[in-house]
Amino acid sequence: MPNTGYILTAIFLAAGITFALRLIPFGIKSALKGNALVENLSQWVPMGAIICLGFYVLVSIDYSSADTAIPYLAGSVTTAGLHLWRGNLALSLVAGTAVCVILSNWVF
Amino acid sequence: MYQERTTTASLPFVTTSEVTSPATATGALPVISGEHVHTLPGESGFREGLRVAGFMCLGFVVMGMGLGVLVSSYGLAWWVAPVLSAVVFAGSVEFLLVGMIAAAAPLSLIASTTLIMNARHLVYGISYPLQNVRGGFAKALAVYMLCDEAYAVNTGPGSKNYRQGRILTVSILLWVSWWGGSTLGYFVGAAFLSNLAGVDFVMTGMFIILSIDAYRAVKDHVTASLAAAASITAIILYPQSMLLVALLALVCFLILRHLVQGRQGACKNSTQESQYA
Incomplete structure (x- = not known):
């Protein structure tokens, strides 16, 4: 595990940036308000960024061996399928994780 | 993710450029249902906050538990879960932070990823009813x-009249749910799921779910396609720092989209949001 100082620095760095991003618009409200680029990006970036994250987690699966690739891919298919079907966050997450854990530990 | 959008621009006789004050925006709208329920007679700000945020808090406990389980699956110390969720309080980026911290990623990477992931907050302040x-x-x-959800619940037609009690209750309930969920998740993970391989799938699963929800909420295939293009470009060109490159490429693509739209004079999607400050 990385040392405590590094972890706390990372946490407070991320928190400081987040707080600044939340605070800044209150100061420059009028400048941002009429800006079409800012308003367009505010509509588009959130969904786009989450989709990039979706790709990122799928790319991050360890494909070097079937023992790791298959459980995570099976979990991904379970989660995506259940979520498209039922739309229940807890169900999709728990079922996908269960499939992945079971396959990782007792099948492969 | 749960941003409610209103269609002030499509109201008869009201063009978007005219809707500059909430009075004009809300005056023309019928009673709003769903997330933006108006105050009930005799209801305190606290109870109102409880009513509008209650269901979302359950979601936060579940997601928070996912974060806590992830922290334990990476073998980080127990205090990382409560400290991270209490101090940062920014949903999706915290899942990334767990992985980056466990891998001792450079602080510059942590800073740049946080900056891009959370840049969306730059526009929340324009319409959030902080004056109350x-x-x-x-x-x-x-x-x-x-956070995204506090913004979604506390901003909308009528938010000009939201009371301090409601606004703060919603914020604090969401924060407490997230913090409690992640702390609980760590201990559940450490007690029952330690030494099991595959538990870190919670992050994979979480982002698959969030992608599906985000797309369903907006159904904007142009942005979705550009995000896919940005991701695939990054995977091919810079597989080692795929996420950061993909996010940067996404922002570039979206700026291009904005410029192209502006040139065509067809800004039909723009200026619909943030009208009710």
């Missing part, structure tokens, strides 16, 4: 806890 929260500390707290 009185006192420096309470205002600071409301800004600190301004």
